[in-house]
Amino acid sequence: MDNIRYEIVDNVGWVTLDQPEKLNALTWGAWAEIESVVDQANNDDEVKCLVITGEGRGFSSGTDLTNMTTEADWHSRPYTGRALKYRSRFRATATVYHCIKPTIAAVNGVAAGAGFSLALACDMRIAKEGARLSAIFSRRGIVADTGSTWFLPRIVGEARALEMLYSGRLVDAEEALRIGLVSEVVPADRFLERVTELARSFATGPSMAIELDKRLVREGWSRRLDEQIEMEEYLQRITTGSEDSKEGRMSFLENRPAKFTGR
Numbered sequence: 001m002d003n004i005r006y007e008i009v010d011n012v013g014w015v016t017l018d019q020p021e022k023l024n025a026l027t028w029g030a031w032a033e034i035e036s037v038v039d040q041a042n043n044d045d046e047v048k049c050l051v052i053t054g055e056g057r058g059f060s061s062g063t064d065l066t067n068m069t070t071e072a073d074w075h076s077r078p079y080t081g082r083a084l085k086y087r088s089r090f091r092a093t094a095t096v097y098h099c100i101k102p103t104i105a106a107v108n109g110v111a112a113g114a115g116f117s118l119a120l121a122c123d124m125r126i127a128k129e130g131a132r133l134s135a136i137f138s139r140r141g142i143v144a145d146t147g148s149t150w151f152l153p154r155i156v157g158e159a160r161a162l163e164m165l166y167s168g169r170l171v172d173a174e175e176a177l178r179i180g181l182v183s184e185v186v187p188a189d190r191f192l193e194r195v196t197e198l199a200r201s202f203a204t205g206p207s208m209a210i211e212l213d214k215r216l217v218r219e220g221w222s223r224r225l226d227e228q229i230e231m232e233e234y235l236q237r238i239t240t241g242s243e244d245s246k247e248g249r250m251s252f253l254e255n256r257p258a259k260f261t262g263r
Helices: 028-042 081-086 089-097 114-121 136-140 148-156 158-167 173-178 188-203 207-220 225-240 243-253
Strands: 004-009 012-017 049-054 103-107 124-128 132-134 184-186
Touching (some): 004 028, 012 028, 028 049, 049 188, 103 114, 103 188, 124 173, 148 158, 173 184, 184 188, 207 243
Parallel strands (some): 049 103
Antiparallel strands (some): 004 012
């Protein structure tokens, strides 16, 4: 792939935006690669957590307005036929959001515009000290895109989301933590260590239960409480018969750490 790197280490898939000379600005080719990698991770039982980060001093500055490539130059997307023809390129963040595995945005610097949307599409965001985030679209005189108007109010609330969208201002890491935009702020010298620690904690957990918990939370936005409780019961029956469930019970009875296998 031309725009990103992808590697699997200890059951964690690491997606690194790899255009540091452009502050990892996103081309349509990069989005195609991201969609492809997410699809690959979804279908790979070895991958139990996905981390998205940027090479160099930033996460992503947003859309690469200088890129002149055509669709023929891009990596293939994980859709074919009419599904590909009908699917908007702007929905790449939806592909990330709907990833069945836990996802972490390791925000190592500026995340702006579409890069900000990519971070918002992940389950959680861990920020390095000094990182800044911005829905910068209004400063360019355009409406926000790539799902940011959907993600942002769900994360920080409508009033804060609108203030950020109206102003397009940069939000520093400390404010982002205070308003719930990021989960943690980590000193630079511990940033990679902490992200790795968190990702591995998910990757060594009971992956079936974790993936189904994510599904329940995602789908719960559109269900009534009674419906959600019934769906919880239904999916719990699936996990109750798993090897991980048996291991969870035995580890409790034997007073030892559990060793989950994802089966």
